[in-house]
Amino acid sequence: MTDVEVEIEPEEAGIDSVRIQRLGKHLSNYVDDGRLPGVNLLVSRGGKIAYRYMYGSRDLERDLPVESDTIYRFYSMTKPITSIAAMQLYERGLLQLKDPISNWIPAFANSRVFVGGDASNPETREAEREITVHDLLTHTSGLTYHFHMAHAVDEMYRNAGFNWTTSPGDLEAQCQVLGSLPLLFDPGTEWNYSYSTDVLGRIVEVVSGLTLDSYMEQNIFEPLGMVDTAFSVPSGSEQRFASCYFPEGADRSAALLDDAQKSPFLSEPEALSGGGGLVSTMADYHKFTQTLRSGGALNGQRIVGRKTLEFMTANHLPGGVDLTEYGRPLFSETAYDGVGFGLGFSVVIDSYKAKVLSQEGEYGWGGAASTAFWVDPIEDITLIFLTQLLPSSTHPIRPEIKALVYQALL
Helix, strand or coil: CCCCCCCCCHHHHCECCCCCHHHHHHHHHHHHCCCCCEEEEEEEECCEEEEEEEEEEEECCCCEECCCCCEEECHHHHHHHHHHHHHHHHHCCCCCCCCEHHHCCHHHCCCEEEEEECCCCEEEEECCCCCEHHHHHHCCCCCCCHHHCCCHHHHHHHHCCCCCCCCCCCHHHHHHHHHHCCECCCCCCCECCCCHHHHHHHHHHHHHCCCHHHHHHHHHHHHHCCCCCECCCCCCCHHHECCEEEEECCCCEEEEEECCCCCHHHCCCCCCCCCCCCEECHHHHHHHHHHHHCCCEECCEECCCHHHHHHHCCCCCHHHCCHHHHECCCCCCCCCCCEEECCCCEEECCHHHHCCCCCCCCEEEECCCCCEEEEECCCCEEEEEECCECCCCCCCHHHHHHHHHHCCEC
16 A cells, blocks of 8 residues: 555546546657656646556666656756745744845955856946845845756856756856856846756755755655655665656657666765755645645644645736746746746746646646646646656646646546
């Protein structure tokens, strides 16, 4: 028995048991034609699991199936957890959202903004103001990612040692480097998906006096019973770890990218990435989403206040605009039209503009290997989808899953 088995019949949860089968059939097509290695999906309503679907392989090369306790790279689904960690410190009065981050990382005290030139010879000016904690939580800091391939500053990140497999030292060293590089824009003036949450993780370390993994273990994982969530695959659990794939050829079939038995995730990382470093399981992340769904507590263990969570899952973009109006049109783990951003979560603010069957107030995020979750407070739904195909922009799985869930509601 696992704690991610179906607990209630679909009809008891207000879900059509015939129509919801369309979801599994659709996902199985992705596996059968080779586009995905395997899929693992959970839908709950009213706090009860009403639909589960597992199909395909966690390791194609060894012919190992997807199982309930398969361990996945969660990549950016780490971000909401790090954001909760930071807000726990806020709730204790140890930091304020308006605080400049140079209070804890002096390298950011004199940030400059890129205004011209190229990666080799950038022209910069002094930033209008310092980056704040709120800027990190909302991705309005002016930081960027090495993989955007859209701007000279992205290239400067790559030149400084940031890439998919290595980085310039541990988390403290990374922040020193990031603080020395120019910003894309003045803090608070635009939205850009970035290393903001990694920097936020470093602030958690400095404020708490604990390493990020220790802080999360003591304040989130242990209270919620998340026994398989960590910055590397737990010792003794290597056989449960999924391999990661990438699309290859005209048919975009899944080809091996990171062998589960040789992966860097099998050993402790040099830098604890609050933006993308966690591995986890369906059972563990279900505990996290149920905590969100129930207002910040699970089984008597409260990790964040109800009002704090409501604040985090509201749209914080100025004037209530969406990411299309305020963000740079680059890769992220959400759509832009009709979607705003809170403190660590995307938030649906206009489903009609999004042109995806969804619900205003629904919040969530995804990971680079095509994983995703969302929480819908109005319809009282949580969903988690797990697979391992990088990048997540390869297939339109997320909006397809939304349509297939909502079309089944009675």
